Amino acid sequence: MTNETTLSASSVAAHVAPMERTHFSALLLANPNYFGNLKNSVYPPIKAFSGNTTYEELKCVGYHPDLNVLKAVVVVKQNSGYGGGLCSAGTQEYVRFFLSFDNGATWEDQGYASFNTHDLTGPKPLDYAVTVKPEVGSTWCSKESLPLVRAILSWNVVPPSDPNFVPVWGNILNAHIQIHPQPLYVLGDLFTEAKLKLSKDLVAALDLSAQIPAAIPKKPTPGELLKDYANKGVQVHRLLYPEIHQNISNPAILSAQAAYGSKGSLAELDIDIAALIAAINKTQGDTGYEQLDCVGLDPNGTANLVATLTIKRPYGYLGSQCQTGSTEYVAFFIDWLNGGGWEWAGTTQVKVHDFTTIPADGLRYAVAQPIDLSKHLKSCKSGPVIANVRAILSWNAMPPSWNPNYVPTWGNHLDGRIEIEPGAGTHIGDYTPYLEGVCGVASCDVDPATGFAPGERPFGGSVSIYGFIPGAPKMGPTTQYPATSGLPRYRVSVRQLPGGSKQYLNDSFGVTLEQQIGAALPTSQSVTQSVDADNYYPYLNVTPDAAAGWQEMFPSHLLAVWNTAGKTGKWEIQVEAYDPVGNVQYPAGSLACLGLGTTMTNLVIDLDNAAPLTSLSITGFSRNGGPVQPAADCGSFQVGDVIYGDYSVSDEHFGSLSLDIEPAAAANGAKVKLSVDGFVTLSTTSRSYPTVPTTGESGQWRLDTAGMDPCGYTVQLLSNDRTIVNCTSPWENNTAFVGFCLVAVPAPVG
DSSP states (O other), rough: BBSOOOOOHHHHTTTTOOOOHTTHHHHHOOOOTTTTTTTTTTSSSSSSSOEEEEEEEEEEEEEOOOOTEEEEEEEOSSSSSSSSTTTTTOOEEEEEEEEEESTTOOEEEEEEEEEEEEEOOOSOEEEEEEEEOOOOOBOOOOOOOOOOOEEEESSSSSSOOOOOOOOSSSSEEEEEEEOOBOSSSEEHHHHHTTTOOHHHHHHHSOOOOEEEOOOBOOOHHOOOOOHHHTOOOOOOHHHHHHHHHHHHHHHHHHEEEEEOOOGGGGSSSSSHHHHHHHHHHHOOSBBBBBBEEEEEESSSSSOOOEEEEEEEOOOSSSSSBBBEEEEEEEEEEEEEESSSEEEEEEOOOEEEEOOOOOOTTOEEEEEEOOOOOGOOOOGGGGGGEEEEEEEEEEESOOTTTOOOOOOOBBBOOOOOOOOOOOOOOOOOOOOOOEEEEEEEEEEEGGGGTOOOBBTOOOOOOOEEEEEEOTTOOOOOTHHHHHHTTTEEEEEEEEEETTOOOEEEOOOOOEEEEEEETTOOEEEEEEEOOOTTTOOOOOOOOOOOOOOOOOEEETTTTTTEEOOOTTEEEEEEEEEEEEEEOOBBOOOOOOOOOOOOOOOOSSSSEOOOOOEEEEEEEEEEEEEEOOOOEEEOOTTTETTTTTTEEEEEOOOOTTEEEEEHHHHHHHHOOOOOOEETTSSSOOOOSSSEETTTTTTTEEEEEEEEOOOOOOOEEEEEEEESOOOEETTOOOOEEEEEEEEEEHHHOOOOOO
């Protein structure tokens, strides 16, 4: 069973990418709305074309309530059309997530993640995954929060924070998820929820901000289950399966019960246990309650095998959110295509519960299992490393790690195909640090001469620095934060070029530490990364061990957060690591571009911490086609007048500018036009780099008020540069306004 109809190798190899794919970036540079997928764009479409899934398709979306992670699985279908071979930069597949708590009426942007794709020969599809941590809030266990999630896949273009954006290459997927009840309650919120009004004395005496742990969920007895599920359409052998499976699979329990002639926890029930066992034995691979939908590999940070599953019914999961519920186990196996067959890669799980009702499309969950790929990394020159992956879903019974062909009672198995990104192989005990990049931009994509990210973009604000130590030891389940014994240490330094002195970063920053100890339920906790007396941070991304469990940090591989306020120009970043055993310092600096087989010593980035400087003014007007007359800001004009003005934007790394008029509704479609040659030629309402020089420009603007309503108006100059600020948006300056009053043409006298 696979999660995608596999294209034959011959049909894929024969595919030739069309011009709309091979020249995609150039077409958008000439006309951002070339494909007609941008609403309200000033650029006319040339060829209506969007939502194409010939090359990549978003297949599944899911959520893990305990870890608070949204995941999506994307299949890549073709051999070519991805920007070049394995040793090239390739192209990016972006997935942006949104959440709606009112069934799609409004949406909240949750950010995006991406992965790299290349032209690769061989069978398709290949299955990839991405992950983001959303802002979901929390709820009482007695309240059901089942929001709608939307994911938008877009090839080579970051989807904007518009939930209605339609990608040219890619697609949109909606799914419902479950938000986990909060583990702690604020005392004041409890009184509010209970609608209790406290006296002034009690308010003064109590700490209403104190947190109270939620009650430990109760596990219903078999008798309580049968009573609670009466007339809900759930088979009795489903309800009692956990008890029967536990008795059958545990020799100690079975022996004790046999010695005393007891049925154990089922003794209280007047029920034919033999008939139940017979019904269970006849049930194999039942997907009426839950079903595995997708499997893939998230290559970002600590590589994770990802699976998504659908819960199909409101009942049959052994209790509500205020009870223990039941467990969906997913075991992963990998076939490295070397004749060795399937290898167990770990088993993880997610809790599920009953709900009064669920959406028609069910509830979508996701699980992930970190995996050690260090032994399978190769240079891009060696060709792609492809492996088969299998996921086995089993309700309330853990699949055996030794049986990749296990058929669960409830659940199913799913096969996929994954690509292992190029890299340098290493061995445990080699603590050389690898500097991956900054703000999601890979080290090898930063120009070492200019310090720019692609698009000639500098950095500013808070700069997140990413890297890892692939030779970090496999750690057992007792390794839990804040205990750092046996962990490597690292420190990050920066210096201004040329000739600046080294400065060690020591700012604390928050991360989420996720752990699974053995076969236990994965847990998540917020921790703070802080330096020791020598400016070293503990390294928390230890190598996963399928048997013992795993520990990983989110954002994965985040080494430091550098506050660059007030700093400009080129700066060099270095990473150093210490062996936790011999306390031996490994060489300062790190390797990058591992897949390309090249070595970069450290990383140079350019900093820009200044927003554009702007000015805007009204200089004149003309009436009835007459000559231009002088005018000033806040003047009064008649409908039909043409208003003139000047604008300027200056910046070291100019991005774009535009002029808007408000209120837009009263303007009835009137647009401010821009020019840099005194209106010998008219341009559009916006200007951008590289048409505009990197230092910005000064020019003129003109507004024809014919057709506008009499009203008070403002013209606003919107500007930004190309800086990656706080790892997201550029510096903006939208403070330049001019106002004017537009009055009706006076009626003729007499």
